[in-house]
Amino acid sequence: MTSSTKHGLFALIVLHCAFAVPSLAQGVDVRGVVSDSATSQRIPFANVLVLNTSWGASTNSSGFYLIPNLPPGEYEIAASVIGFDRKVQRVVVSRGKAVDLDFQLAARPVENPEVLVTAAREMEVSQVTTSMHLIEQKEVKLVPATVQQDIFQSLKLLPGIVSTNDVSSRFFVRGGGADQNLVLLDGLKIFSPFHTMGIFSVFDPDIVQNVELSTGAFPPEYGGRLSSVVNITSRDGRSDRLSGRGSLNLLSSKLQLEGPAISGTSWLVNVRRSTFSDAFKRLVNQDIPVSFYDVFSKFDAQFPGGAKLDFSFLSASDKLNLFQSIQKFGGSQTSQVNYLWRTTAGSGSFSDLIGDRVFVQLSIYYSGYQANRDSSSTRTPSSTTNTVKEFGLRGLGTYYTDSRDLCMFGFEFGFPTINYKLINPAGKPLQFNDSFVDGTAWFRYQVHLERWLLDVGIHDDFGSLVAGELGLQSLQPRVDVSYELFGNWKAKGAFGLCSQRVITLNNEDEVMSIFDAWIKIPANFPAEKATHFVLGLNGNVNAATSLNVETYYKHYTSLFVYNRNKIFASDPDYLTGTGHSYGAEVLLRTRAWGIDLYGAYALSWTRIDDGSSEYYPQYDRRHNLNLLATVHPINDMDVTLRWDYGSGLPYTANLGYYDRLMLGGATWDPFQLETGPAYLALGEKNAWRLPPYHRLDASITYRLAIGGLKGTVEGQIINVYDNINVFYFDRNTGAHTDMLRFFPSVSVTLEY
């Protein structure tokens, strides 16, 4: 798309908004918030419909809705959302005055099939959903708790998202690298969302309201990453009473407290720490030298009229201690290498309706990440420190037009500082500091046209434009279109350009990377860029079966890649390469023979071209399959099996050794008398595949209530058939650590 075309599109959308304004006075707006009647927590993505009319709206992430321009009269308006009783209120709309109408919905138990099939359908009422998945907390909790309920365990059930051997934010979406995923918590960028070993994310499910996952051509409000966006919204604390929840199992322990502070306010504190290191050693004699903790706290205040103030804080840390060796003549030199990852993030945000039609949210935030590799060795692996600190300000706005169309816009100014200190292979300490402005602005317009739903917008990465790193390509159009075919079947397509200036570095020769360092792409290199194309089809096969099929093609027009032909020290370490990934995904949810079944399959190819050759990147995974089955033998009991399969990731194999002459004295002492040091011969880059990852987990969950206490008792078996999945392998020494082996566990959660 040329720049003039982009500007034309932008102008068209602005004009559409402008023409919508004069018609404001023709009707009356009905607006309000939808919240939980017991806890007063706001409910996002609830449907608010004017009965017997075509008017309706959905609540936004703050639980706010606005039905514009309703003609005067008497109406019945219903609010509904999965997990709550539907509520209908009668309202009289008089000319000239907006009507404030809030809904308090009573929570009710949710059954699995409702979540698995119905929820997806409901969210599509108001949104184009190409490559977009929404998971609410209730779904996270109903997805099998084979190890422990977790957001990313739930996300891994979705097609196209792969997360194995996960350390330092390693999950792969549609052939994208681990650093190409944007993970947000209440708008905060989280640079390392995983705890080590990949069992848990740093987000306890009990703090989560919902998760939006976009696996391609994401909406214009998101940028800075090439492959996916995981947007997590935390929930508010209860404002009706003090409540607590405690959980203890062999993997981790947790304590959560929440309650009201003063009128209209609430708070929530969640603390979790690992316990499995000792447990594994004692029970299965497996040494898992890992420990972690995470703390999340939130304070929110709700004001009359829908205004809301939130403060969130997250702190998480992981430690991993390994012994790593260097092979030298006379024996290997073993050194203890201690890894530490730490995430600290906090934000404050205020949202309110400005004027009659514009809902705004302003946030200030800080996100910090630190990763240390503390080695007693001065050679590889040497001590390394990587820190990212980012302060920022973000503004989001939604303008409700007279029709159901939405006009959204926003901006963000981030001021990241990235520091990377390392001792390079020459033993020389190096330090890289980058401070820059990460400025973005975006505009988005959703319009309904008969059977069409059109969602167009533009994301402007003006930070890179000002820095001269992207030029006009900083203007990135995003288009998402769906068309109602028949019944509830929809065809959909999406297109988007995106860019990324902050990436991770690792040693591409490692069989598996354990330490990735965030850096800003040097100014003399272009930002990474990708163009997404997605086509799909979704609908319900019958009342109990939903199907979603998508295909995609992603063209990486610019990637920061290894200069594999580097020979001289003066040659650059990196070059600008290109690449592409493509594939297909199938997502099937059904209920048959009393079993809730869920299947997600993804097929993908990814190739990188570094200018001299093509190769599979380390994250190229051909097949990924997730199968899940849940039965309910008695009331309040779930029995779940989950099988996760991922075909092997590429690696470069060891071919053998040879003695490498240094030609050190070739000009003085004859080379023919040298005895060279042993050198590892590597094969073609990433031409081999790791063994497939597969694991079967099983769980039995029983929910109980004793007096005022509610709770669950869960019995879990991780890796039922004890498959060895490699977590880490040092090709030079053979030292390795496996993922979790067969491990039974019991956990008890109590809540008052």
Next chain:
Amino acid sequence: MRNALVPIIISILQAFLCLSCNEQFSPKAPFEPQPVVYSVIYTDRPQQFVRVYSTYDVSGYYPYANATDGAIAGATVSVTGPQGTFLFRDTLLQRPDTSRYKTPIYAYVADWRPKPGQAYTLTVNAGKAGSTQATVTTPPLSSSQYWNPVDPTISLDYPDTSTVLTTVSAIFLSSQSTKAISEQVYILYTVQNGGGREEEREAQFLGPNVAMGGGGYTSVWCDRASVSSVLHNLSKKYAGSKLTFKRIVFRLIQMEENWYEYYSIVRLAQDSRTTRFDQPDFTNLSRGYGVFGACTVDSLVHEYPADFRFNH
């Protein structure tokens, strides 16, 4: 219905158990020996050497567990150039460093001196490790060589009469095809050893540092104080022996690209600015590892007179 599911679930579990073969992963590919060949031909040497090896494997991950030098005996080694084809014969060389391998170095040698500016093709048939081939072109001789100052005796004989010059240098104009150069200055002398035999020895002032370059003027130099110091010290050291200073040599070694690329890549770990921890490799052999390189040697020589004042 649920009762009927039990055998199905058991069958599925049994299938999963079969999946769990649990062979420990190893990043090693099945080992196939590859040829490893090293040869650098020099235009100033009457004998050229080739070393032929095979890659090796060890049971674990400690390569130094391999205590046997993997040299391949019985290989067919030849170099073909404008002068014809030279077959190499095997030979044993005394190994200076016996800390790892105790046996002598098994090498291939041919009596032959390559010419500057000529292409040579090395062909090695290493038996089970397979065959490999590489071609190099020796850099042409430098197109211009001269002393600066013009009369070297002023500054190279010690003590001399110069009160101005502090250094002495030889200027070479290296060829365009040269990728790296190395400079050397040394004095060649003979000294009578304990057995009464005269031994030829070298005393080096400069070198052999390797630098990227070629196609320009290079000054090979040393300072006069060093020359005088060496002459004085050797004369003093061998005061009771017959000592004869033969000549002082200013030498420029020109290396072609394959030699220099291999030389650079094995030293890439010394790159003080890199942030990479991978291990790149280079070879110009059609198969296997190692290098076939070539060096052309130019010299300017000042012969000391027979009655040089430090001779005794």
